[in-house]
Amino acid sequence: MEPGIPFMASRGDYEGSRAAIFGVPMDFTTSFRPGTRHGPQRIRQVSVGIEEYSLHQDRDLREITFCDLGDVAVAYGNVPVTLSRVQAVADGVLADDKLPVVLGGEHLISLPVIGAAQARYPGLAVLHFDAHADLRDDYLGEAHSHATVMRRVADRIGGRNLYQYGIRSGSRDEREYAERHTNFHPYEVLPALERDLPALEGRPVYVSVDIDVLDPAYAPGTGTPEPGGVSSRELLLAVEKLAGLQVVGFDLVEVSPGYDPSERTAVAAAAVIREALLAVVK
Amino acid sequence: MEPGIPFMASRGDYEGSRAAIFGVPMDFTTSFRPGTRHGPQRIRQVSVGIEEYSLHQDRDLREITFCDLGDVAVAYGNVPVTLSRVQAVADGVLADDKLPVVLGGEHLISLPVIGAAQARYPGLAVLHFDAHADLRDDYLGEAHSHATVMRRVADRIGGRNLYQYGIRSGSRDEREYAERHTNFHPYEVLPALERDLPALEGRPVYVSVDIDVLDPAYAPGTGTPEPGGVSSRELLLAVEKLAGLQVVGFDLVEVSPGYDPSERTAVAAAAVIREALLAVVK
């Protein structure tokens, strides 16, 4: 692991922590605009500028236990080696009965974490917030890519256990696959999640947030901006709803700071992570 | 014409195409912040990053025929010569019974295209989406300017054939002119268009979209940002409504990439053009 600035208030040691943050600065399969490798560190840097206390939930990060392990050392240009390192870290965190909270990096990094979570929590459901369906069977000939990651997840956990929110871009093949196999909610986020909550109660749940589920107005610093998304307020409200579920893993991916001189994308990411920690770490 | 990167999926030849895209990289009359000359190429560049398929309409650009002619060679600093070249290209496209789809550049470039369309389609109605009324009689002494373009259009087609949506800035003279002469819908876009649709059915319609009809949150890369606009989702939904009309020409103007490091303005423009092509090319 590579050390660095920790996420705000995460001064705890690993032993006593209920949740463990780690970053994966990988963006090798990105086809359009690279730069998400800088996401984890930028999210941590800007996190010191927002409050540990959430007015939304009336809870404070200083009241829960979590730590920041730093970044997984990626093997530049080598996808399989990097993903296996990510899986090893996730396996360890889960084996110690802690919640992994992962900062991307491109979306493909979710795959080994979800794999580790499913190994430990059979019957896992995955909540996927994204502008893109990420359901291609292959992308430019590669089976493992940011554009295929949720297809690979569906291969493992079964499409009926995959819940997709806010999708507004995909191919016709992806749409047809989604309509047949997954719980597919194009455009919608908060209302759709609220309808799904009863079915999710009591199940182990993994949450994967691609920051581009937000409209580019709210999150311009991302690799493939897609107009027509939701506001950061709607996403924050959705994250609060996780408090009623048994969340066993969480990731936030695709923050690419170079495209956002205002840094508001990283700030929004930090706020989402704060709200998620406050909602799911008891 | 100047060659370059084509708009996504526009690999067709001119002969077999129902629509022909061309750019006009002119920004000479811009008074505040130049740079829209870079709009056409940037829109094309980012277009490769979005899908040819539209989840909104369940249609795919690969299912229709269109081509990209490149950019009109502008005469730098010479407005009359440049506009006459634009008109010649538009005349040719319309004479070949194709739909011109024009990428600006500043808004003044719409004038010769609309002139060409009206010559071919008498009784033309113009739908104008914009933050600014563009109805001045002259601007700093010039009769032909980005700020006078719709007044010149009204001179030609008659104000009652001009429909204006989303306007939130103008002088008192412009407001009075609009209220007396045009179909003037300040602030509103989608609801107003839906009310107008019945009156527009069966008529030849030209559509001119100034990207600044969007709020600067959604389209920061433009010359004269004006707060209080609509979201990209609302504009995309409005463009889908064009499917029920007989659209004979379309332009999208005033993308100025230099003010938007996230490139989301150009991406939104590319998405609007994709939706327009899918809606109006049968």
Added chain:
Amino acid sequence: MEPGIPFMASRGDYEGSRAAIFGVPMDFTTSFRPGTRHGPQRIRQVSVGIEEYSLHQDRDLREITFCDLGDVAVAYGNVPVTLSRVQAVADGVLADDKLPVVLGGEHLISLPVIGAAQARYPGLAVLHFDAHADLRDDYLGEAHSHATVMRRVADRIGGRNLYQYGIRSGSRDEREYAERHTNFHPYEVLPALERDLPALEGRPVYVSVDIDVLDPAYAPGTGTPEPGGVSSRELLLAVEKLAGLQVVGFDLVEVSPGYDPSERTAVAAAAVIREALLAVVK
């Protein structure tokens, strides 16, 4: 005072003006990202790109009298000296029965202006639009800071005379103080203001707008962006409501142009000031 480009249309002389604009380019107590010292000049520069006429209110800046005094000469690194100079200018403007309209700079500069206003108008109410409560008793050991400014205001005018809108960030202490002492409206802006209007009628009112009350999508150029805010349209509508009140002072603070290459934050600020001038200067 330092001369410079004046705010649009403010060509009047001081004697004949009902309102006097001045800037305070101070950002010394800013802890996260400095740069608001460039706010006043940037707001003025972009102001020439928007209309003097407001479509919203059907009024024109050329119909009212106001002047632009330029910027207060700040003492770099010396907070007490700078604040005393601000107070001296504000005292003079108020003594001449004019409305001070102040461009920040960081939020701490509101304190001496509000102090001067209260000295002249006992029973003053303060309307505070902001993402942050600014109610800390001290900040990193300093009693006078951008993060404590409204606590100091409450100390002077009494918490019950402080009305706070749009707040979405603070510590638990601030929340408890606000709930006990001030008129505290988290998240809400326009609806809450409308409910408060009857109670405010007839009272002298000071208005302090931190531009970060807007969501960072609408105002990315600010020091501490906080997701979940309101749109510029909502803020403009709120400012129009001031027409029914007896406003005796106004400030707009925390525009930090360096984080916003689109300049839309400064444009939004200029539009808010235009609407405020048109609403409150009779």
Added chain:
Amino acid sequence: MEPGIPFMASRGDYEGSRAAIFGVPMDFTTSFRPGTRHGPQRIRQVSVGIEEYSLHQDRDLREITFCDLGDVAVAYGNVPVTLSRVQAVADGVLADDKLPVVLGGEHLISLPVIGAAQARYPGLAVLHFDAHADLRDDYLGEAHSHATVMRRVADRIGGRNLYQYGIRSGSRDEREYAERHTNFHPYEVLPALERDLPALEGRPVYVSVDIDVLDPAYAPGTGTPEPGGVSSRELLLAVEKLAGLQVVGFDLVEVSPGYDPSERTAVAAAAVIREALLAVVK
């Protein structure tokens, strides 16, 4: 004329001034990257950050008399009208026996100023510092363009009265023209000027500096950067040499601030102008 921030220390009134600065924010014939219209104001803004005193010359701007008239009001998109306005201002300044010091804007604006200078000072020599020869007979069909300006100058004053320094880009036609007709010094600046000084003594001299004579490392904020240029130190030393000549007019053009977030291009321009004023205003 448009008012604005004045160049540093230029508080003098016109009557008592030996030199008069004015800007021409025109960039309509620019073919590659517009933006020089923002040059005059940016040069003035950054000028407040450098000293009035020159260590190089041991002279101070406060010891000479000059004023800043602001910017000529350009007719956007209309080159002939704009140039005739520039000529009118230059004629007036020269008629009042003052030195015009002009801030561009694109290089074409030098043409009317040089024309005015030649009308008043027959036998004028022009010193031209530039990366580009600017000697085309026409450019994309236009006879008046930034790329033809020195050919037009040579048409008027005779090529043998044109001295060109630092040129490192041109067509073969331009090179052949230069070698036959002008005093052509490719690559060289200071050494070539020193060799020419004896021949220039006693003659009326006009100096035109295109900032791109500097290498783009020193002046990245310009429209057509060309590698292989001189350093700012060499240019400053060359400007000091003007002290021995009878300079009757001076311009500095092609600063395009949008390409230089460091602002050092505008700072270098301000320093060059300071040194020129100190060298030539007695």
Added chain:
Amino acid sequence: MEPGIPFMASRGDYEGSRAAIFGVPMDFTTSFRPGTRHGPQRIRQVSVGIEEYSLHQDRDLREITFCDLGDVAVAYGNVPVTLSRVQAVADGVLADDKLPVVLGGEHLISLPVIGAAQARYPGLAVLHFDAHADLRDDYLGEAHSHATVMRRVADRIGGRNLYQYGIRSGSRDEREYAERHTNFHPYEVLPALERDLPALEGRPVYVSVDIDVLDPAYAPGTGTPEPGGVSSRELLLAVEKLAGLQVVGFDLVEVSPGYDPSERTAVAAAAVIREALLAVVK
């Protein structure tokens, strides 16, 4: 191959061309700052802003034959597949007795091109212009990386056939390897090349230019800027010296446009390629 804007003046067809340009937009093994994938297209875009004619050499690109094949389709995240595609294209170009001129992309892409060149031209010498020695045996465990590329080249062609210019950064191991095995010229470029020219005459020569051999003042748009480099003028003069050699392949790598808003890095790269084409294509 992916089509796009061609390099300036490269309108020729492949059959009749002596040289063939192609790009490799790969940056997967970049460890510090990605973005060189955007290099090839940006170099082409800015190339239209400089002259086809070289004042340095008195030659014109329109007098030689070359074509632009576009970019090799890279397999995102898959290094071996991408490199094999590059090698296939290079093999084909060389088999047709043409000169490959390659635009990077990261430096690792030189490896398959040099491999192809050596297969066709036994006894190949490689001239390597770079700030970094690129001689590590492995980098973070990977044998194929931008930091190991010249070690792999030395493995193939023998270190005594590798000539390195301008190196100013490396590990002690690299320095010791270089001093024992390669022709190692730290800091120096033009003088060292001039000394080596006699030994290189008559041999087949491949030239690999990492743009960071220039000081970051001249080429800020690169992944690993290293202070203390040479000027663009010195590099251009060095490239002219290639006219006396039998150059059989050429690449220019590591242009990362996102770090250079002035675009002068890409302009310098385009000028270097123009000079190289003019020097080596007879």
Added chain:
Amino acid sequence: MEPGIPFMASRGDYEGSRAAIFGVPMDFTTSFRPGTRHGPQRIRQVSVGIEEYSLHQDRDLREITFCDLGDVAVAYGNVPVTLSRVQAVADGVLADDKLPVVLGGEHLISLPVIGAAQARYPGLAVLHFDAHADLRDDYLGEAHSHATVMRRVADRIGGRNLYQYGIRSGSRDEREYAERHTNFHPYEVLPALERDLPALEGRPVYVSVDIDVLDPAYAPGTGTPEPGGVSSRELLLAVEKLAGLQVVGFDLVEVSPGYDPSERTAVAAAAVIREALLAVVK
């Protein structure tokens, strides 16, 4: 002290270290363009991208002992409190017989460090590398400012013990003071230092480097860029010369990353610090 990313290779503990790095993120007295508070962290961040080994000196940071203490906690807007904290840290480091290596921040932070060094090492000489003389007696009424810092140093150690290199900007008063009291070397750096070395041998020496001693071409990310400076190569060579002196303290100030998207200013600063550590830590 505030923790953060450490400077490269500085993994040592304090006890065993010969040198101790610390940052002072203060920029309150900056009058022109703030932002040097971000200098210390940015220098550390980019430091991981350059080698620990110096080709220049054939030495490696891993062969010497040093540590990174993080940043002094500044009191925002409170200059006296912040400076006293800096002095306390410097006193402690010096009392433990270690070399303080300080990262700014604005230049005023050098004052307490030099004060601490002089208290411990009477007869201290100060080497001052800067574009600006920093010798004003007061600046805008303040005696303690970035523009007065070396005057205050001269007050303490005596002007004859102050050696100034590379100065190219100042007022006439500063020049006269310098010529009478200090060892003043305008424009020159390396040659002047070499002449002074014999006189400095054996004395305790403190070195203060304002990064703007470099030309803005090499260091654009600074608050007050001044054309006409030296290259990074010359500065690096000058720093190597320190190996022959008894250096007891070192600082590098005025890196303002926001003005340099290429980050080469911070990279140059990191390289200077590496060379300084290698030269002076035995």
